[in-house]
Amino acid sequence: MKPAVFDYSAPESIAETVDLLAEHGSGxxxxxxxxxxxxxxxxxxxxxxxxIDVNGVDELSYISANGALRIGSMTRLTxxxxxxxxxxxxxxxxxxxxxxGHRAIRNRGTIGGSLAHNDPAAELPAVLMxxxxxxxxxxxxxxxxxxxxxxxxxxxxxxxxxxxxxLTEIRIPAAAAGSSFGFREFARRHGDFALxxxxxxxxxxxxxxxxxxxxxxxxxxxxRLPTAEAALVGAETGDAAFAAxxxxxxADFPSTSDVHGTADYRSHLINVLxxxxxxxxxxxxxxGNG
Amino acid sequence: MAETMSVVLNVxxxxxxxxxxxxxxxxxxxxxxxGLTGTHLGCEHGVCGACTVLMDGExxxxxLMLAVQAGGAEITTIEGIGAGDDLHPMQxxxxxxxxxxxxxxxxxxxxxxxxxxxxxxxxxxxxxxxEMGGNICRCxxxxxxxxSVQAAAAIMSTEGGSA
Ligand SMILES: Cc1cc2nc3c(=O)[nH]c(=O)nc-3n(C[C@H](O)[C@H](O)[C@H](O)COP(=O)(O)OP(=O)(O)OC[C@H]3O[C@@H](n4cnc5c(N)ncnc54)[C@H](O)[C@@H]3O)c2cc1C
Ligand code: FES
Ligand code: FES
Numbered sequence: 001m002k003p004a005v006f007d008y009s010a011p012e013s014i015a016e017t018v019d020l021l022a023e024h025g026s027g028x029x030x031x032x033x034x035x036x037x038x039x040x041x042x043x044x045x046x047x048x049x050x051x052i053d054v055n056g057v058d059e060l061s062y063i064s065a066n067g068a069l070r071i072g073s074m075t076r077l078t079x080x081x082x083x084x085x086x087x088x089x090x091x092x093x094x095x096x097x098x099x100x101g102h103r104a105i106r107n108r109g110t111i112g113g114s115l116a117h118n119d120p121a122a123e124l125p126a127v128l129m130x131x132x133x134x135x136x137x138x139x140x141x142x143x144x145x146x147x148x149x150x151x152x153x154x155x156x157x158x159x160x161x162x163x164x165x166x167l168t169e170i171r172i173p174a175a176a177a178g179s180s181f182g183f184r185e186f187a188r189r190h191g192d193f194a195l196x197x198x199x200x201x202x203x204x205x206x207x208x209x210x211x212x213x214x215x216x217x218x219x220x221x222x223x224r225l226p227t228a229e230a231a232l233v234g235a236e237t238g239d240a241a242f243a244a245x246x247x248x249x250x251a252d253f254p255s256t257s258d259v260h261g262t263a264d265y266r267s268h269l270i271n272v273l274x275x276x277x278x279x280x281x282x283x284x285x286x287x288g289n290g
Numbered sequence: 291m292a293e294t295m296s297v298v299l300n301v302x303x304x305x306x307x308x309x310x311x312x313x314x315x316x317x318x319x320x321x322x323x324x325g326l327t328g329t330h331l332g333c334e335h336g337v338c339g340a341c342t343v344l345m346d347g348e349x350x351x352x353x354l355m356l357a358v359q360a361g362g363a364e365i366t367t368i369e370g371i372g373a374g375d376d377l378h379p380m381q382x383x384x385x386x387x388x389x390x391x392x393x394x395x396x397x398x399x400x401x402x403x404x405x406x407x408x409x410x411x412x413x414x415x416x417x418x419x420x421e422m423g424g425n426i427c428r429c430x431x432x433x434x435x436x437x438s439v440q441a442a443a444a445i446m447s448t449e450g451g452s453a
Contacts, residue, residue, distance in 0.1 A: 001334065005292040008312035008358060031356075038354040039335035042315070051312070055359060078348075102424025103405065104342060104349040191423040 003041035010053045014138055017054055017166050022140035024050045026163040031055070032074060032113035035105050060112070060168060065089060069172040073112025073135075078103070080111055090131055090172060092181035092199060096123040099183075102191045112167045118222070120156040120256075121193040123185065126217035129224055130199040133172045137165040145171075149224065154254070156221045176211055179203040182277030185218070186269050188260070194218050195261045196269040198225075198249065200277040207236050214245070214277075216270055219254040227252045228274060242278040249274040297361040299324065302370030310357045317341045319357035320367060328368035328397045332426070339425030342398035343367050349405045368397035371404070379445040380404050380438075389438030391429035398425050403439040411447055415440065 011017045021028060029048035031037055032055070040046035054060060060074035065085035080086060081097035100106055100114075100123055114124045115135060129148040136145050139162065151159050161167060185197025196218035203211040212232035214225040227248030235241035250271040255263035294309045301324055308323040320329045320343070332338035334353045341353040344366040372378035380403050383389065390396040399422070406413055406421045413421065418439045419432070427435060 002315075002318070003313040005311070006313060007292075008295070008356075010358075034354050034356075034359075035336060035351075038315070038356075041313070042334045042353065053356075053359060101336075102339070103421065104339065104351050104402070104424055105336060107345075107348045107350055108354065189423060190420045 001043050003038075004044055004047045006041075006048055007050045008053065009050065010056050012056050012058075014057060014059060014166065014168060017052060017057060018138050018140045018164070020050075020052050021164040021166060024052070028052055028163070030116070030166060032116070033076065033109040035101070035109040036113065036117040036119070054166070068174060071111055071170045071172070073110060073115075073167045073169060075111050077101075077106035077109045077111065077114070081106065090175060090181075092127055092131070092183050092201060095181070095183045096127045096199065099123055099185055099187070099191075099194070099197075105191075111170055115151065115170070116159060116161065116167050118152060118155060118157060118159050119193065120221050121195075121197075121218050122222070123194070123197065123199075123217060125152055125222040126197065126215040127183070127199045128170065128172065129222055130201050130213045130215040131172050131175075132213065133170055135167055136169040136171070137161050138168045139165045143168075152222050154221045154223075175201070176203045178205070179211070180281045182280030184273040184277040184280065186273060196253075196266045196273060198270060198273045198277045200274065200281050202232060202237075202278065202281045204237055209233055209235055209237055209241065212245075214249060214274065216249060216253050216274075218266060218269075220256045221254060223252065223254060225249045225252040225274070232278075237278075237282045242275045242282075245278060246271040246275040295358050297358050299357065299360055299365060300363065301326065301365045302367060303364075308357065312356060312358050314357045315353050316343070316355040316357045316360050316365075317352035319360075320352060320365070323357075326367050326369050330394055330397055332394065337426070338395070339398040339402060340395055342401045342425065344401055344405070347408075349402055366401075368400060371400060378404070379449055380407070380442040383442035383445060384435075384438045387438040387441050388434045389430065390435075395425060395427040395429075399427065399435055403435075403442060406439060407443045407446055412443060413439070 027049035031053040060072045062072040064070040069089045081094045182200045185194035187194040201213045209232045212229045214228045228245040231244040231248045250267045253270045255267045257263045296309045298307045330340040332340035336354045343352045418436045
């Protein structure tokens, strides 16, 4: 299929972009990497009257590592996954990016597009939730900063951003000293959207867990896992705490059934993947698919 | 028909101005406006990889870009990789190791294979499978494709040969 007719603008600055968004409102769509939007245009699942292509807005493409990590929304997934600054600050990010689609998808797809599109099976909304990230949203009326949980709430394929808001930046606070991560997802084939996945960041003072931030994807929406976190904080690292966290994660997870798997199966996956992610975090190894 | 825009597409080293509607994908412009039908369209939603081209040396899905977005970029299609008797090592390896049957996926496979070897000159079969997972073939069963890419990597490490 082919896209329906639309008007096309290619602004070169944030100011120009937010003016266009103010002018066209809900009839307009921002075109970032196009790796989710163009398929929807091709199948006419989206028929915006106006497309605002921000690929020429150079000021949206940067990675800055002075203090908190700040990432421009148009940063391509390949650049995100290959950045030394990002890997040093939060090695869970390249581990997760490696699981997103394929090289050709990552060469165009952007961090901002992934968050704004908010596929419930996408890696980055959950990973950035576990890292307590915030995003900045700009409109003609000004700028606001929104936490990841506030951005997503319980939504899928949309966020709490308004029609006239442009997601401009992702800010990630520095990791706590002594923190380590695990990232696990299960997908049928490498590069496919995962059936379920878990991002875990824990901090220990040697053997006792002092902080735990866990988030899951693959259910009805990306979510933190508070019961799992509560089971970990104050506990000794090891099988008993990890098993309790796995059960808690499955209880927290908003599971869902579709052709790829039942809700029960996905909840089971979350339990198992949580335990494995925590084992990885305790052993400080990488993680991946399975 | 909506208004058209004019854009200069630099494809395989030659710049050509085309007049296209903004909704026309790069893949359709390459095929219909430039007449380069080696770039194939399988799924038009980014899943099959048949439409893979190189943009400034990086693999992209030409079905997921608009033609009007490609102005200023250097695009390489399969026709720019090699033709006739002057074949790229990747093409020769696919021919020699039977990396194709119907050939529909092959242009995308060749470009993806060149990309893999350019980043990893000596890929293992497992690495090739993971890296080429974004290109679907309905004929070969992939075994011969993996062997072809490995053979091409060996030729390229002695002969050289990028895109
Ligand atoms: C074959 C294939 C496999 C994939 N596999 C995965 C996977 O495993 N995991 C995964 O997470 N993703 C996957 N993706 C999706 C990919 O990561 C997309 O790139 C990403 O979800 C969207 O980013 P984009 O930059 O391409 O956004 P676009 O497609 O350009 O836009 C997506 C949506 O976000 C809006 N938007 C984009 N940027 C902004 C902004 N700055 N401000 C406000 N709104 C904005 C757009 O208006 C649109 O509604 C896959 C895609 C394909 C085609
Ligand atoms: S036609 Fe572009 S990926 Fe299938
Ligand atoms: S050779 Fe027929 S699809 Fe691959």
